[in-house]
Amino acid sequence: MSYGYIIRNHDFYLNEEVGIKCRYCPFVQLEIKYILPALDTYRSKRVPKKKMYTSESEFSMWEAFHDVHGNSLGSSVHGKGTVWDIFPQVRENMYQHQQEGFEFLWTNVAGGTEIDVIKKSLHNENIGGCMISHAPGTGKTFLTIAFIRSYMEVFKECRPVIMAPACMLLTWEEEFKKWGVDIPFHNYNSQELTGKEDEVACRMIQGRSHSQKMIRLVKLLSWSKERSILGISYSMFEKDAGEKSVTGKGKKKQREIPYVNKDEEKETKELRRILLEKPSMVILDEGHTPRNSRSQIWKALGNIKTEKRIILSGTPFQNNFDELYNTLCLVRPQFAERFTTGQTSSHTRQNARGVWTSLTNAIGKDNGKDLLEEIRALIDPFVHVHRGSILKESLPGLRSCVVVLRPLPLQRELLEGLKDIQQIFLLEHCVSCVSIHPSLLISCGSSSYENSSIDEVHEEQLSIQQKRNSKSGRRDKIATQENSELLRRYAKDSIDKIKSDEFRLDPDQGVKTRFLMELIRLCEVLKEKVLVFCQYKYPFVLIKGQLKHHFNWTEGEEVLQIIGDYTFNQRQSIINVFNDPCSKARVLLATVGTCSEGINLIGASRVVLLDVLWNPSVERQAISRAYRLGQKKVVYTYHLIAYGTMEEDKYDRQVHKDQLSELVFHGDKEEDPSIIRDDKILEEMVGNKELRSIFKQIHVPAEPDT
Incomplete structure (x- = not known):
């Protein structure tokens, strides 16, 4: 077992990704590039050769998934003592808030910190998801890696999925390498094979073109067959696990996207089933991202079979209490039942949202103090908060x-002239740019403002605003052209000046x-x-x-x-x-x-x-x-x-x-x-x-x- 802990005496081993490094701390004695190439042939714990696929007719990647049980936790709990005894060095390398968060995760996801208690809690109704709301920059990633690795030592059949914005998957991959975790991390979004994929899965695609689809299937099968972790972005999960439908125009309801043929329909539905049913645990990094209940990603995540869900977010409250409610329900689906007791299931979720709204409307007002305490009491059992005092x-x-x-x-x-613009997002873009430098007015006067790099919340609001204010994309285009003409009028006396390189x-x-x-x-x-x-x-x-x-x-x-x-x-x-x-x-x-x-x-x-x-x-x-x-x-x-x-x-x-x-x-x-x-x-x-x-x-x- 390799792990990154800082102790006085080094214990070196060969890490194929890094080189000769200490088992207990990040110290590297000799980088991999200085080690003889012959060592590259070394692979530990190879999968036995169960079957050779020699022709395309024998190849069936999808059938292979039916032979694995990645979503089964089994009964592999062993030993006595507490979860700290699994890897004793963990505690020494954690700040106080991380130690508390570690125990909080075990309590919510596994039922306790005592091994004997965990054995008896496998089917406890109180086990479920939780949120780690630690301030940004306080070590949530290391805390989560420590928990995942310890959890997988107890539940050896566990198949975790880490979901994050696409740009952060590489960071997760690097962190697993940094801390010397000896369990493969498969980046589903990456188009490159790492050499840690399952040997049988790789043999299946020998002689075939390594398309994006094939590479992802290899990673998915490798994750399902061997003890490993799957990393996937929110957008990719929505694409492969979400409902295949589009919203019709006007008052038309959503309609299903037709499949090209039966094979595509079968493959699409099987891929969706795997992503929704196989994960034993789901970690949602920047878990406030899917907070709109109307979004496809929020709906897709809600269909995941496991309720062992962990949200990591230093900023769970984004814009309003309705979004916070969606986030809480996503990580803990039973949350609605906490304040809607005695109601039938068909009305629970709808009525719960109404109760939540009535509770939160008074927050920040003179009469909201008691309600505030009530809300804290509701979320405290499954939300661990650290403000960042560390x-x-x-x-x-x-x-x-x-x-x-x-x-x-x-x-x-x-x-002053820009205040006449009626289209709110164009106005906002123009004010922001002109406040920086007047010459940026030129770039504002075109429809390209919609393609600017804007944050996800703003982009979501823009989409909603466009749907409300226009019946077609053509009207938006006309409005943009009209605003461009207005901008030219505002700068008619200085247009040549602000265009000059000198200016x-x-x-x-x-x-x-x-x-x-x-x-x-x-x-x-x-x-x-x-x-x-x-x-x-x-x-x-x-x-x-x-x-x-x-x-x-x-x-x-x-x-x-x-x-x-x-x-x-x-x-x-x-x-x-x-x-x-x-x-x-x-x-x-x-x-x-x-x-x-x-x-x-x-x-x-x-x-x-x-x-x-x-x-x-x-x-x-x-x-x-x-x-x-x-x-x-x-x-x-x-x-x-x-x-x-x-x-x-x-x-x-x-x-x-x-x-x-x-x-x-x-x-x-x-x-x-x-x-x-x-x-x-x-x-x-x-x-x-x-x-x-x-x-x-x-x-x-x-x-x-x-």
Whole structure:
């Protein structure tokens, strides 16, 4: 058994992925690339050769699935004592909140922490799903890996599935390697075979083209046959396990998508059955993602057979209490029954939602305190919360501020004119971009705003808004064209000016680019790296040009960028370069939709949020890319808001949502006036006579625990 634990004496073994490493800690004595190639032929625990498939007529991948029982836990519980005795070193490497979370997971998923109790609890009605709501950056991944590995040591037939946003599967794969877990992790989304697949499954596709479908079937069969873990993205699960239907136009109900032939129908239904019935346990990373009860992914997840579901989310409250209810019901389907006792099953779910709504409507109001306690009592048994105090205790610190900036004259003129736009999402896009720099108005004046890199919540709201406000895509297209004409009218006196290269490359023409460039200049003196977030990708083209022009920097060296169309391997390579203290990288530009969750960017000590999102949890997640365990410096964050624009209203909505989330999960937030928020760079900028006029207000929120 290999596992990554830190102890004084090393015990070395050969890890085929890493090299010669310690069984108990991450120390690597000799990397795999320096080991003789002959060792590559080594494979342990090969599957016996049960059957050779020598012709295509004999090949039947689907039949192979009927011979495995991956969803059976069996009766392989063994030994006495507690779950800590399975791998004693686990506890030594966990913080207090992780130890509590470890026991919480065992209690909810297996019925207790005593082996004897677990033996008697295999069919306990109280066993089910739970949520680990630990603040971003506090080690949820390691906690989950430790639990999965320990659980699979007890329940050897367990077949877990880890579901996450596609961009995070590679991170999970790397974490399993990092901690030396000796159980294969099959990335269902990846089109590459790792060498850990089942030998019989690989033999089945010899001589056949390695299509995406075939490779995925090999991984699926390998996971089913051998003790292993399957990683799959939400979008891929929805595609392969969701209902094959589309919504008709107007008042037409959903209709089933016709199959090409009988073989396709059989294969599609069999694949769906496997994904829904085989998992023994499902871990939903960033489990707040499928929170809309009308979405296909939420419905697909609700059809999974196992109720052993674990949601990992540092920000379970996203936009409203209705979404939170959906998340709670997803992880714990019996949740509705907790406050609808005595009702028939046909009315339980509908009535439960009504009761939940009545309970939550009063939260935040004077008469909501008792109801708040009632809600906490309902969710406490299966939701484990850690606010992130470990970060406050272990890291140098977090200094956050909201910087309200006065738009410059041309910006102010353009922003005032934009208020006439009726289409809310086009208006929001234009205000966000023009607040950064007036020349970005050009990119706003086309239908391409719909293809910008926007966060998932915003995209979902956009889809709903389009369905409500238009009967056809043609009307949306016409509206966009009309708004483009309005934009040209707004800038008719300055259109040539804002199109010129001289204007675009001048950061002093935009209040936010002016702030950003001065911040970067001062950070360069102190050798600090800057992480810049924006929900749209077009501003980065402008910012890269200004950095090249004024700093003589090169993209790929001093300036890095991660946006939605980058591959997962490209993103990971950029992340590694940025976090390397010896690299030339100074600035990383990242869209919130691609980099706000699940990745480590501790190379940055300054984080700039260029615009404002409706969902505060997305921004909190973005900041946590830098402010997380492993950070060696104080992290300073700057949330930029354009004075006199809709960004102020959006920020006010953020504050309200944050307050509701705090009330439900943490209680009243207490301010700590003893904390000194010293920021020499910001002080320098405010004291600069040439910059002083752009600052309207600098607000320092109460110091958060996270």
